[in-house]
Amino acid sequence: MKETSNIFGIRAIIEAINADQSMEKVYIQKGLSGHLFSELNTLIKQHNISSSYVPIEKLNHLSKNQNHQGVVGKISAIDFYTLEDIIVNNQKENPLYLLLDQITDVRNFGAILRTAECTGVDAIIIPNQGSAPLNADAIKTSAGAAFKIPICKVNHLLDAIYHLQGEGIQIVGITEKTDTTLYEVEFNKPTALIMGSEHKGISPAILKIADATAKLPLLGDIASLNVSVACGVALYEVVRQRRN
Structure with missing residues (x-):
């Protein structure tokens, strides 16, 4: 049994997606841009991962005010089947x-x-x-x-x-x-x-x-x-x- 958990930081979430972690949702800071974010956004679309743009206060809460770099991902508690x-x-x-x-x-x-x-x-x-x-x-x-x-x-x-x-x-x-x-x-x-x-x-x-x-x-x-x-x-x- 896995626990639902949050990960944060653009690179960490990119690596999680590439490692086939079951991602429940990705929360993205409104107005975020840059090369690394573009790479993440492409992966989100390729893997059809649910995502939403939220204010920074939401991200601060999800990450417990740690350095989230504008992105927080929620890893699923279970593995999904095809x-x-x-x-x-x-x-x-x-x-x-x-x-x-x-x-x-x-x-x-x-x-x-x-x-x-x-x-x-x-x-x-x-x-x-x-x-x-x-x-x-x-x-x-x-x-x-x-x-x-x-x-x-x-x-x-x-x-x-x-x-x-x-x-x-x-x-x-x-x-x-x-x-x-x-x-x-x-x-x-x-x-x-x-x-x-x-x-x-x-x-x-x-x-x-x-x-x-x-x-x-x-x-x-x-x-x-x-x-x-x-x-x-x-x-x-x-x-x-x-x-x-």
């Missing part, structure tokens, strides 16, 4: 994957990881950009599941979906934008569920290429469930069908 590794190493007859389309709340992310591990999900697939970080809060909420279930980062979820479909895996989007209920979909086959972001749901481009869509019936006045709760309901319907 999509190819996950597919090749999974020998199950009916694999089950979970794709998260820009889930941004760390506690939702952690809760989803916990439920996914409990329901036998084979891997979580998330985009490199726009997802909640796998930080201490997410790991704590997952009750350790973050270290037990493979997590895969991909450059684009659309490409990942096409890849999974090419492997004969049905893609099911869990969304209220459909007339089909969760209980009408056949899950006793290789399946990947998609859960959308807390505010926007599944993006239209992803919904368009899904093999099926399904909604959870809502009998009260509130229009939607928390995404981690909805994910739990959907996963346990998969469990129910497969046990029967």
Whole structure:
């Protein structure tokens, strides 16, 4: 088990990236420039690492006021898998994957990881950009599941979906934008569920290429469930069908 840690200094972060360290995010001082920064910026883009420009006060806090040279990197607490590794190493007859389309709340992310591990999900697939970080809060909420279930980062979820479909895996989007209920979909086959972001749901481009869509019936006045709760309901319907 690795601890989430911060490193600082442009050269140190360049070396970490070149050494294939799993970098969760890089924080960059607004207005930073220079040859060494250009080299770092190129690496960040090449490796599709999440980054943001922040005021110097943020960097001072992250580095505990040490000489950060305008850059602080956060090394991931876990190692991420490639999509190819996950597919090749999974020998199950009916694999089950979970794709998260820009889930941004760390506690939702952690809760989803916990439920996914409990329901036998084979891997979580998330985009490199726009997802909640796998930080201490997410790991704590997952009750350790973050270290037990493979997590895969991909450059684009659309490409990942096409890849999974090419492997004969049905893609099911869990969304209220459909007339089909969760209980009408056949899950006793290789399946990947998609859960959308807390505010926007599944993006239209992803919904368009899904093999099926399904909604959870809502009998009260509130229009939607928390995404981690909805994910739990959907996963346990998969469990129910497969046990029967």
